[in-house]
Amino acid sequence: MRRVVVTGLGLVTPLGADVETSWANLIASRSGAGPITRFDASDQKCRIACEVKPADHAYGFDPSKRVDHKIQRQVDPFIIYGIDAAGQALEDAGLTEMTEAERFRAGCSIGAGIGGLPGIASESIVCHEKGPGRVSPHFVHGRLINLISGQVSIKYGLMGPNHAVVTACSTGAHSIGDAARMIAMDDADVMLAGGAEGAICPLGIAGFAQARALSTNFNDTPEKASRPYDRDRDGFVMGEGAGVVVLEEYERAKARGAKIYGEVIGYGLSGDAYHVTAPHPEGSGAFRSMEMAMRKSGLSLSDIDYINAHGTSTPLGDELELGAVRRLFGNAIGDLSMSSTKSAIGHLLGGAGAVESIFCLLAMRDQIVPPTLNLDNPSENCAGVDLVPHVAKKRPVRAVLNNSFGFGGTNASLVMKAV
């Protein structure tokens, strides 16, 4: 099998509109949470979110930088975030100007969990109130999940595999894992891979709140709401944004002298086969996903220095994941660090696995692991594990594991190491 490395990164997060700003704010223990500003949330049970900041904010996002005015009007926010993050990643990799032959072998695998919910909600009101003749001709292709991959392929002329994963909150990790396999199996030489989400709208917040998934106890102190592993956690905080990486076949990357952030060496997938929203009570799906990724990687358990946990801050999920990590790693758990960056940026749903994989790669680059914010009183089952409370920690980071688990009982794990 061919080796696959990461040669470009792109991020749009609640902590910044690019990779370095998002990372610097994350390492500085900043929180991206705040009151919802997109709409009047006063009648919602959950009135907080981690929104991508507007262009006039100190680390706000300017959609006009990489997305045409016309496209901005036609598509949902998740597509705008995805196009921008993909552009950043290609620029970072130095691959914006590929030959036609190279572009035949370059593709996209950028998905989302929810997709264009804000646009579906608003256009359904148009259809109901003004009739079908007033529905926008851009309605469908402005909301479809595979339209990040579609738009990016058109913008940059990428004619290789064009794919989009839809596995709820595992989307970003599955996207990278699947795309890495396409390169390993010689379907492509370069893949843009990742995920995006932009579902902060009345229906999105209400739907997750009704499923009892969102935090509702911290509406007056939003920065305290996302608190993975803390005994007072009561649900996740919705985030938005995108993460996209450039995956590239190793020999090609080496030959052109590309900057290499790390190698994707292990990918595991599993299904809980248990419940649509609740994790398996023994964490068996999470365990098997991690176990498969570790086995494929060929590494020893003690080689993993950092785990970026799924850790959404829900009462059930965090400890089940930690229990599965404990069973798999045994004594090696005492030497690694594990944190949940959702404590700072919230849960980016379909974008989470990709954004968090990028944080893993940066942890290896800078030899520092990002913190778990608000971990004031760890749950009793957390003893003996370094969950990096409150502040980032300098330490050797040679190899990393990233977990993502989604509704439907879908699990994905990625193992990456420095080259």
Place this chain on the structure above:
Amino acid sequence: MSETADRVKKIVVEHLGVEADKVTEDASFIDDLGADSLDIVELVMAFEEEFGVEIPDDAAEKITTVKDAISYIDEHKG
């Protein structure tokens, strides 16, 4: 320039994201202003909303330039 022309041009600039001075009366939506067939459907809908006119599909198909739109609206608005 007529009042209709002003309002038509404003809609075209907003929808297609083009410079106002490119929206001349002779400009073709597709050849000069970068529109595709779906953009024209959307523009026609915006004209219908703005001017309270009905533009049937067979008439909409004949609207290819800015001038075509202005003429149709001037002939049909109430």
